[in-house]
Amino acid sequence: MYRQILVARVLWRESPSDPLRVLQLNTVTYGTASAPFRASRCLMKLAEDEAAETPSAARVLQEDFYMDDALSGADTIDDAVDIQQQLQKLRSKEECREKQMSIPEYGANEAIKLLGLLWDPRNDIFFITNPFRQQATNDNVTKRSIFSEISKLFDPIGIIAPVIVTAKLLVQQLWKAKLEWDESVNIECLHQWKELKTELPLLTHINVPRCVTFDNVVSFSLHGFADASSVAYGAYIYLRNEFADGSAKLRLLSSKSKVAPLHELSIPRKELCAALLLTRLLQRVIPALQMEMREIVLWSGSTIVLAWMRKPLDQLQQFVRNRIAEIRKFTAECQWNYIRSQSNPADIVTRGQLPEALSQNYLWWNGPKFLEGPDYPVDEIAHVPDQLLPELTVVVATSTLNIEPLSFLHKHNNFRKLQRIMSYIIRFVDNCRQKNPLDRRKSNHHTVIELRRSTDAIFKILQHIHLSDEIQRVLSNQPCKRIGNLRPVYNEGLLRVGGRLDHSTLPFASKHQIILPDKDPITKAFIRTMHDELPCRPNRTYQCHSAAILANPQLYSLLPNKSDRYYTAYGEPAKITCSSVPTICSNWCRICRSILDKGRSTTSEIN
Structure with missing residues (x-):
């Protein structure tokens, strides 16, 4: 096929000083990378140019050519003859000089080789040739x-x-x-x-x-x-x-x-x-x-x-x-x-x-x-x-909780009042879930369990507002940036202090204190409430200081009353000063002064 295409031109000179000469080859050169494209492109161009005059042959050139072989057909003998004549007309064009294609006469019975198959026109079937040579028995099989x-x-x-x-x-x-x-x-x-x-x-x-x-x-x-x-x-x-x-x-x-x-x-x-x-x-x-x-x-x-x-x-x-x-x-x-x-x-x-x-x-x-x-x-x-089902991706569901601060939380400076308001809200939710009206609680007084649930609910809201990124890191077993030294753990919806005390015999709340943000006004209201309710008396001196303990985890061991439930306030050094906790202790005892002067976060006990 390559020897029939008249399209190749070459720029040539014997030495760099000689002028360029334009030479035209009579055929496409074997072995060049562009030879297959040139040959096929010539046929496609020929089909495009002559489509109006020879539509059937143009379709065969575009769809029924494999390398240099045309393999096509028609529904009737007259259509097949028409395709053959149009192909001969195309081959005579100046772009190609291939020999005129000859087609066997109608009703030819010889088998025709087509792309590795043989076609028997009489029976209209394909069958496979035997291209294998008979190998001698003594030949070495390699x-x-x-x-x-x-x-x-x-x-x-x-x-x-x-x-x-x-x-x-x-x-x-x-x-x-x-x-x-x-x-x-x-x-x-x-x-x-x-x-x-x-x-x-x-x-x-x-x-x-x-x-x-x-x-x-x-x-x-x-x-x-x-x-x-x-x-x-x-x-x-x-x-x-x-x-x-x-x-x-x-x-x-x-x-x-x-x-x-x-x-x-x-x-x-x-x-x-x-x-x-x-x-x-x-x-x-x-x-x-x-x-x-x-x-x-x-x-x-x-x-x-x-x-x-x-x-x-x-x-x-x-x-x-x-x-x-x-x-x-x-x-x-x-x-x-x-x-x-x-x-x-x-x-x-x-x-x-x-x-x-x-x-x-x-x-x-x-x-x-x-x-x-x-x-x-x-x-x-x-x-x-x-x-x-294999090959499924491991989906890690990490919920991003965006909690808008409740309006009533920052309207009151008294933590106990906030605690009671939250207790009423939780009681209302519980009553709505009770189908039997007799099981609904209508008392004006709050139980200790209700107050503790409301306190935990307030602290959960504070943590999700200020420490949501740290919660996600703990859940995904990634190191925390802000509170990494506390080795935090996540338990029952609350972020708590971790550490080696986990193996001690102390109560769970004493070993794993709840972590609170130091900059939120609710945290400061909680600290003031703890100081007001735990004055510095001779027999309760250290309980006063449990509300103003430093944020440094090494000082947790200073708490003598470890059987109580403590809350740890998180904050960077020198963030909480004496002015942030006014009238904590009217006597300004030595321990309160030494702790507050260092400016650390706090822990406290509650009922």
Whole structure:
């Protein structure tokens, strides 16, 4: 083909000092990177320029050329002759100087070789030639000799895909054995090769009808199948001819197979690769057919793959997500169904089959029998629960709680009043949840449990307002920035001080004090309340100072009354001063003065 194209020009000079000369080659040069493009581009340009004068030939040039071979057809002999004459007219154009194409006379009975197949015009069937030489029994079987024979198998549309898979698996084993090219193969590979080589001549017994349609067909549909095994995966497409009485006949169109990679892939992943292979094969078959399809139905033998297709992409891991996205993109209008392995013709591809068995395999050549009926059954896709579905992303639910400060919280300076207001709110919520009116609490007095619940609720609100980032870090096991030295823990909705006291015999509230923000007015109101209720008397001196203890965790051991419940106020050094806690102690005892002068955060006991 390259020797027929008159388009190549070259800039040339003998030395840098010579002027440039423009030379034109008579043909496209073999071996140059642009040669295939130039040859094909010439044909495309010729088709574009002459489309108005020779439309049929232009269509053949654009759609039915493979390298330098034209493979086309027509519904009638007159149309075929017209295409032949138009092609001859195009070939005579000045862009090409190829020899005039000659076509056998009508009714020629000689077999014609077409892309690795032979076409018998009399019976209108394809059959496969025998390109294999008879090897002497004393010849040394090496990797080179096996590869040389296997490379002669050429099956562009996948008619003998199971045989090709068998040969591919043998090639993969030879590569895994890491043999030299002229090194004798091992016993296992030699046995497999002899078995395959003995049956390869039987490929000539396989014949396939060229025409995939029938007379009196009312509609067409495409059915594609995908399956995978531990060693290979494949896809297969049939054309379903549907008749007026509801019956149907299937004809093989194309198949594609791939050997599983050497690195280990799970069976669900291989099944997914098979579904993707079917999708890509379908993208090539539909434009080539140029037929109107009533429906396109795709079948997979994996319930896991079908479950992945129904999942949101953000819930799938990257390997699965990328392939499911491509499958959804190109099969959005197709219907995916489940099929069992015994009825799936693609299962034959995944396991490989020798020529003699393949020639007699009804399922391979005619498709599943249940599709020949008017209303074929469809198995219900089994539901796969998420806990059994692999390749799902681990979703970490981190709730970001944005709490707006309640209006009443900062309207009162008295912490006890805030405590009672919050207690009424919690009681109201509890009463609303009680279906029986007799179980609702209506007393004007607050119990100790209610007051403690209201206090915890106030502290939870404060923590989510000021320490929400620290809470998220603790929940996700990340180091805290502001209160890392306190080793915080999250328990029952409250952020508490951690540390080595966890192994002591102290009460839980004494070992893990609640952490409060130092800058909030409610914290300061709490400190003032604790000092007012715990005056400095001789027998309660240290209880006064428990409300103004330093934020330094090393000073927690100074608290003598460790059986009480303490709250730790968090703040940077020198943030809380004496002026922030006025009239804490009327006598300004030595301990209060020394603690407040250092400007640290506080802990206290409550009822």
